[in-house]
Amino acid sequence: MVRLISLLLALLPALTIAANETLNYKITYKWGLIHKQAGRATFTTRNDGSLMHATMIARTEPWADRIFKVRDTLLTTITVADHLPVSYRRIAHEDGRYACDILSFTREGYTSKAHCTRIRRGKKESTDTRSEITLEAQGPAVDLLSSFYYLRSLDFSDMFQGQSIRINIFSGKRKEFLTITYLGIEDIKLDGKTYQTYKISFRFTSEGKKKTSEPIDAWLSTEPSRIPIKIVGEVKIGKVQCLYIP
Numbered sequence: 001m002v003r004l005i006s007l008l009l010a011l012l013p014a015l016t017i018a019a020n021e022t023l024n025y026k027i028t029y030k031w032g033l034i035h036k037q038a039g040r041a042t043f044t045t046r047n048d049g050s051l052m053h054a055t056m057i058a059r060t061e062p063w064a065d066r067i068f069k070v071r072d073t074l075l076t077t078i079t080v081a082d083h084l085p086v087s088y089r090r091i092a093h094e095d096g097r098y099a100c101d102i103l104s105f106t107r108e109g110y111t112s113k114a115h116c117t118r119i120r121r122g123k124k125e126s127t128d129t130r131s132e133i134t135l136e137a138q139g140p141a142v143d144l145l146s147s148f149y150y151l152r153s154l155d156f157s158d159m160f161q162g163q164s165i166r167i168n169i170f171s172g173k174r175k176e177f178l179t180i181t182y183l184g185i186e187d188i189k190l191d192g193k194t195y196q197t198y199k200i201s202f203r204f205t206s207e208g209k210k211k212t213s214e215p216i217d218a219w220l221s222t223e224p225s226r227i228p229i230k231i232v233g234e235v236k237i238g239k240v241q242c243l244y245i246p
Contacts, residue, residue, distance in 0.1 A: 020044075020045065020046055020047065021043075021044070021045045022042065022043065022044050022045075023042070023043045023227070023244075024040070024041070024042055024043075024245045025040065025041045025042075025043075025242050025243060025244055025245060026039075026040055026242075026243050026245055027039035027040060027041060027058070027060075027240065027241070027242050027243075028240070028241045028242075028243060029064075029238060029239075029240060029241075030238055030239045030240075030241060031237055031238030031239070032238075034238070036063075037061060038060060038061055038063075038064045038240070039058060039059060039060040039061055039064060039070065040058070040059060040061070041056060041057065041058040041059075041242070042056075042057050042058075043055065043056050043057075047080065049080070050079065050080055050081070051077055051078065051079060051080065051086065052077070052078050052079075052080055052149070053075070053076075053077050054074075054075070054076050054077075054078070054145060054146075054149065055073070055074070055075050056072070056073065056074040056075075056145065057072075057073050058070065058071075058072045058073075059071050059072075068094070068095050069093075069094070069095060069096070070092075070093070070094050070095075071092075071093040071094075072090075072091070072092045072093070072094070073089075073090075073091040073092075074088075074089070074090050074091075074144065074145045075088070075089045075090075075091075075145075076088045076089075076143055076145040076146040076149075078146045078149055078150075082140075082150075083146070083149045083150040084105070084107070084140055084141075084142065084146070084150060085103075085105050085141075085142055085143050085146040086104075086105055087102075087103065087104055087105065088101075088102075088103040088105075088143035088144070088145065088146065089101065089102050089103070090144070090172065095123070096123040097120075097121065097122055097123055098119075098120070098121040098128075099118075099119070099120050099121075100118070100119040100120075101116065101117070101118055101119075101171070101172030102116070102117040102118075102119075102172075103115070103116050103117075103143055103170060103172065105141070105143075105170075110138055110139060111136060111137070111138060112136070112137050112138075112139065112140060112141035112168065113134060113135065113136045113141075114134070114135045114141065114143075114170045115132070115133075115134050116132065116133050116134070116135060116170070116172050116173065117130065117131075117132050118130070118131045118132070118133070118172045118173060133173060135170045135174070135175050136175075137168040137170070137175050138168075139167070139168055140167055140168065141167075141168040141169065141170055141175075142167060142168070142169055142170070142178075143169065143170055143171075144169065144171065147167065147169050147178055150167065154180075156182055156198040156200075156220075156222075157222075159182040160182075161182060161183060161184040162181065162182070162183070163181070163182050164179050164180065164181040164182075165179070165180050166178065166179045166180075167180075169204070174206075175207070176204055176205065176206060176212055177204070177205050177206070177207070178202065178203070178204055179202070179203045179204075179205065180200055180201070180202055180203075181200065181201045181203070182198065182199075182200055183199040183200060183201060183217075184198075184199055185197070185198060185199070185222065186198075186199045186219065188219050188229060188230055190229060190230060190243060190244065191243075191246075193246075195219070195221055195229045196221070196222045197219035197220055197221055197222060197229055197230075198219070198220045198221075198222055198226075199217065199218070199219050200217070200218050200219075200220060201215060201216070201217050201218075202215065202216040202217075202218065203215050214233055214234050214235070215233070215234070216231060216232070216233045217231070217232050217233075218230070218231045218232075219231070227244060228242075228244065229243075229244045230242070230243055230244070
């Protein structure tokens with residue numbers, strides 16, 4: 001569930017690349033008749049010319065803190081020219097545990113690499129553990145947050161229903177594949193307003209095609225901004241939804 005929430009949060013500002021922008025979302029938990037706001041997230045984007053800096057800050061609501069407290073920050077710096085990452089950092093305080101992943105990207109021809117530093121501290125631990133690894137892939141490689149900025153370049157209006165595209169994605173410890181599938185145009189209602197959206201599914205797998213995270217469905221505005229309006233992911237019991245606040 002922890003990683004699912006991080007993936008949902010990372011999707012939120014995915015396809016909106018304004019020079020300087022702030023977006024707000026509410027995160028809800030739905031199970032049967034229960035439908036309650038469990039958290040909130042704020043995203044900022046800053047463009048300084050050749051690079052763009054994006055930040056996500058998220059937290060659970062006070063009632064949810066008693067069950068599973070989350071304070072997460074994701075930061076990525078990507079090139080404006082090709083939407084590929086230069087650096088990425090994930091700082092997570094979740095249920096009393098601390099985690100920090102720091103990735104530095106390089107590209108040589110068709111080969112992508114990332115030097116990853118992982119810092120961890122458990123609930124009852126007073127000191128950090130630190131490890132390092134270098135990941136490598138053939139073709140473009142992105143991190144959790146920058147992947148969706150990269151996908152902004154896709155022209156969904158020119159794709160056929162069921163068409164899929166796959167890219168490499170690096171976490172702090174492994175290389176995975178992200179497969180995005182276009183599912184067509186769909187109207188959805190949110191807070192009394194109807195949005196025309198592109199419906200898309202996201203699937204994360206290992207090199208052996210084993211599922212590494214629960215699938216996610218997203219509805220992105222068909223307007224040029226491509227703002228994600230709604231994102232839904234399943235957990236063991238119920239669903240987590242991220243909903244756009246205009």
